[in-house]
Amino acid sequence: MKHMVHGDIVIDDTTLRDGEQTAGVVFSRREKIAIARMLDSIGVQELECGIPAMGEEERDSIRALVDLGLNARLITWNRAVIPDIQASLDCGITAVDISLSVSDQMIGHKLRKSRGWVKEQLKTALGFAKEHDLYVSVGGEDASRADIHFLIELMEITREMGGDRFRFCDTLGVLDPFTMYDKVRGLRRAVPELDVEVHTHNDLGMATANAIAGIRAGARFVNTTVNGLGERAGNAPLEEVVMGLKLACGLDPGVDTHRFQELSRFVARASDRPVPPWKAVVGERVFSHESGLHADGVIKDPRNYEGFDPADVGLKRYFVLGKHSGTSGVVERYRDMGISVSRQEAIFILERVRSIAQRVKRPLNEKELRMLHRKWGLKAA
Numbered sequence: 549m550k551h552m553v554h555g556d557i558v559i560d561d562t563t564l565r566d567g568e569q570t571a572g573v574v575f576s577r578r579e580k581i582a583i584a585r586m587l588d589s590i591g592v593q594e595l596e597c598g599i600p601a602m603g604e605e606e607r608d609s610i611r612a613l614v615d616l617g618l619n620a621r622l623i624t625w626n627r628a629v630i631p632d633i634q635a636s637l638d639c640g641i642t643a644v645d646i647s648l649s650v651s652d653q654m655i656g657h658k659l660r661k662s663r664g665w666v667k668e669q670l671k672t673a674l675g676f677a678k679e680h681d682l683y684v685s686v687g688g689e690d691a692s693r694a695d696i697h698f699l700i701e702l703m704e705i706t707r708e709m710g711g712d713r714f715r716f717c718d719t720l721g722v723l724d725p726f727t728m729y730d731k732v733r734g735l736r737r738a739v740p741e742l743d744v745e746v747h748t749h750n751d752l753g754m755a756t757a758n759a760i761a762g763i764r765a766g767a768r769f770v771n772t773t774v775n776g777l778g779e780r781a782g783n784a785p786l787e788e789v790v791m792g793l794k795l796a797c798g799l800d801p802g803v804d805t806h807r808f809q810e811l812s813r814f815v816a817r818a819s820d821r822p823v824p825p826w827k828a829v830v831g832e833r834v835f836s837h838e839s840g841l842h843a844d845g846v847i848k849d850p851r852n853y854e855g856f857d858p859a860d861v862g863l864k865r866y867f868v869l870g871k872h873s874g875t876s877g878v879v880e881r882y883r884d885m886g887i888s889v890s891r892q893e894a895i896f897i898l899e900r901v902r903s904i905a906q907r908v909k910r911p912l913n914e915k916e917l918r919m920l921h922r923k924w925g926l927k928a929a
């Protein structure tokens with residue numbers, strides 16, 4: 549896998565489609581444009597940007613995105629029916645995702661149809677899309693619970709009719725990375741000429757792991773959303789998938805990570821879904837160090853206790869003074885505040901910091917630290 553180079557993996561970010569589909573989330577047109585511009589500027593290659601069949605207002609938003617002339621390819625979500633695809637064409641879109649329910653559960657109990665009916669829908673919709681020169685991803689909704697032989701049949705139809713890729717969706721987020729790997733690998737082997745895209749959900753906390761497992765099994769396209777926004781427990785977060793690919797797998801999807809924190813905060817505000825301070829990769833406080841040994845290790849060389857430089861994702865490092873702190877942390881934290889304290893002073897102050905932190909059950913804030921220094925700093929000197 550290490551031989552793969554930038555360009556091999558395509559991030560298809562669906563913040564503007566699956567992200568907005570989150571219960572209670574609505575983006576304004578201005579917000580959609582800002583999010584699309586940011587994603588485009590950091591090098592995300594494809595944006596799933598909406599559902600034209602939803603109505604005129606959605607179509608106007610999509611047209612506004614088309615008018616931006618981004619480098620990223622815009623792709624829309626469509627049911628496998630001609631009017632949906634026509635609505636996409638009317639927006640000036642050149643790429644579509646055509647979605648079909650593919651598990652027997654959904655075919656039987658949601659559509660109340662048969663596998664044969666699903667195949668006919670695919671042929672009609674894909675035929676229409678290809679007549680209009682659209683780039684097509686055929687999306688298998690609930691593919692993770694579907695019969696793999698049926699998926700292969702659908703992929704073969706897709707390939708024969710000139711479809712461009714097949715989207716394997718773990719719609720309910722029920723797979724583990726090992727099963728994900730096996731299934732995607734099986735599909736790749738059965739129909740090697742057709743690219744696979746993976747779409748994962750976080751219901752069991754495995755969206756990122758499953759997205760990466762899909763790529764390692766040979767999928768070339770991967771869906772993400774900023775902050776993991778999306779239906780129920782959400783999708784695979786863009787920031788986690790990109791950093792995971794780069795650091796854990798040595799694969800570079802060609803995305804500039806330095807604006808991740810800015811992008812994350814913008815989407816958090818626009819979606820009214822605040823990012824927890826401990827959220828992987830973009831949480832405000834994931835690079836906080838309190839424990840004496842860790843703080844001392846980071847001060848000597850950040851690589852001792854940081855898997856990557858916080859600046860790589862636009863974050864900062866914090867030294868927190870509390871119950872677990874040591875003297876190096878005290879000296880460093882006061883230096884950050886513009887106060888130089890001696891080792892002796894630090895020992896003295898640390899004793900007070902620990903006892904206060906124990907009592908108030910939290911680290912000390914800057915105001916409290918300044919007061920402590922005024923009261924005890926000189927006495928220790």
Ligand SMILES: [Zn+2]
Binds near residue numbers: 747
């Ligand atoms: Zn989804």
